[in-house]
Amino acid sequence: MIKKGKKLSMMLLTAMILAAGSVGTVAGTGAKQVQAAENAYYYVSLGNLQQTAMTKNSASITWEQTYASSMNTLTTEGYNIYLGESYSDMKLVGKSKTPSYTLTGLKDGKRYNVRVEAYTSNGTKTSSPVSGQVETIPAAVHNFRQERWWYFINKLEVTWDKVETADRVEVTLYNSKGRRVGKTQKLNSYAYSAYFDKMKDEVYTVTIQAFKTVNGKTYATPKAKIQCFNQARIKETSIKVKKGSLSFQWGKVGGASGYDVYISTKPKKGYKKVKSVGKNTTKLTIRKFKGKKINPKKTYYMYVETKKKNGSKVNKSGRLYYWNTKSKNFGYF
Template sequence: MVTPTGVKQTKWWYYAKSVEFTWDKQEAADKVEYKVCKVSNGKTFAKDSVAYPSQQFSVSKVKNNVMYTVQMRVHDQWGWSGWSKKAYLFTQPMVNAKKTKVKGNKLTVTWGKIKGATSYTVYVSTKEKKGYKKLATVKSSKSSVTLKKLKGKKFSPKKNYYVYVVANKKVGKTTYTSGKHYSYKVKGARGQLRWTFD
């Protein structure tokens, strides 16, 4: 029996406090089991086994400021496989609406920290659905960044900009990310949260 591969987070629903994750399907299995643990204390938060070929799972009542790990294993006529490599589960950082703004031709982006993250990456575009550019990656000790230009042009308080922040967790040579679930629209000192569902 081959140990499951490709275990990863697919979506973290911030307000519903629910996380979804998936894995690479395998043949000849009749059951698949997962266990989600808190990183802070290693204790099991959720555990369940379902009939194969379920591929996407959801765990509710997670806390947005807490990082978790998930592992999976599969069962067949010879018994259970070993547990997969740990994958990390955590929410996308929320942009701070009051502190994210364009002022003096500079864009300042501020967000809430994710406990356990090792860095944050900031993306900006002039369009809601496309054209995002990675403008900064900062250490986990930071929760804001001031940006001077987008595609060689200074920021204007009269234009619309779309911003999102991704949290990263580096473990060895592997980097896990929160992914993108929403963007933030900002014009001057006004902002608006926009769910993108992608």
């Protein structure tokens, strides 16, 4: 039986041992004692991060431990792998027991930032991780579209989502007869738009394709194709407002399958489609707008959008210009 004074001393000794993080055996007490926690030491450096393989949605990497301190009392348990499209959004995506890993579920044609850090069995992490970048092979050119067509300078702009890992992007223009117009534009991976001059009032086809060479093998995306055409131009001299009616005409766009006519009482908002007409109609008379007779004292704004039917899909020119009944001039959206 332990006396009260000795029992108190034993409790104090045990508390001191636990607070110090000691281990081992204290003679005569049965308490375990370990090396003090503050004496644990771990420092390694990682380096030589390399991408060893890539597909359209995965990337394989390897790395090396380039330095380990002779003072280490802890050993490497495994590696944390972080991934992000920028360094500010890096997230832990996996762990590995060996110095290699395959990242999956990636977007095609993208470049990612990677960081690898070593850790021990108690969770201690190295203060010298390794960082680098990985790439995936482009599978397609995404969001290819007609951005705008400047009628008065006869210029077309097409845009797409940048293909970060492409070696080059090729863009080609064809006229309504299927003949190539000019040379194919060969652009680098930083490009996300292309321009064409001297455009005519007809329906054009534009194709785009991205290329990536890996270990001597060239990968090409399927050709993406869009049809491009001008917004129909309203003829200023044709705009007439009489009591109870508004009439105007527009120029025919070759290859178009029809037109949608929009009107508003404000220049840049509030437009309502008042009529859809076929390809052979290029003039219109409106007698009512939003249920009310046309008022010659009001200013009305209008534009005509060109349409082209392509199978079950209908492509539209979009809008860049509007005209008004007061000055009969055009403005820009």
